[in-house]
C-alpha cells in the first residue's frame with residue numbers, strides 16, 4: 001500500500017484512523033500537529049498565541065516540504081487547515097494518496113464540544129464555528145483529496161476496513 005495522507009476537519013478522526021491504519025499496514029505513523037509541536041518544543045495553542053496563525057501555517061508548509069523527500073511508507077494525519085494553503089494539496093499528493101475523512105457538522109460537534117486544545121474553536125459558539133468553517137473549507141478538502149470517505153455513523157473499524165479495501169490504495 002502507498003503512503004496515505006489523511007485530511008479533514010478537526011475531529012474527523014484523522015489521528016485515530018491514522019493510528020489504526022499504521023498498525024494494520026506497518027507504515028510509519030506521523031501526526032503533523034505532534035511533529036510540529038515536537039520540533040518547536042511548544043503546543044499548537046502556544047504557537048498560535050506567541051507566533052500567530054500565519055506562522056503556524058508556515059511551519060505546516062515547511063513540514064510538508066520535508067516529507068516530500070521522505071522515502072518511507074507513511075500514514076500522515078494532516079492538521080485540519082493544512083489542505084487550505086496554496087500549494088499544499090500538491091505537496092500532500094507528492095507524499096501519498098490523499099484521503100478526505102468527511103463528517104457532518106453534527107458528528108463533528110459531538111466529538112469537539114468539550115475540546116479545549118484547538119485554538120480555532122475556543123472563541124464563541126462551537127457549533128456555529130464548526131458550521132461556518134466547514135462550509136468554507138469543504139471545497140478545498142474535496143478538491144485536495146483523491147478519495148473521499150464519509151465517516152458518519154461508522155465505527156473506527158469500519159472506516160479502516162473500507163480504506164484497506166479501497167481500490168485506489
Ligand code: S3P
Nearest residue numbers: 009010011033079080081118119
Ligand atoms: C487546525 C486543526 C488542528 C491544528 C490547529 C489548526 C485547523 O489539527 O492543526 O489547531 O485549522 O483546522 P486537527 O485537525 O488535527 O485537530
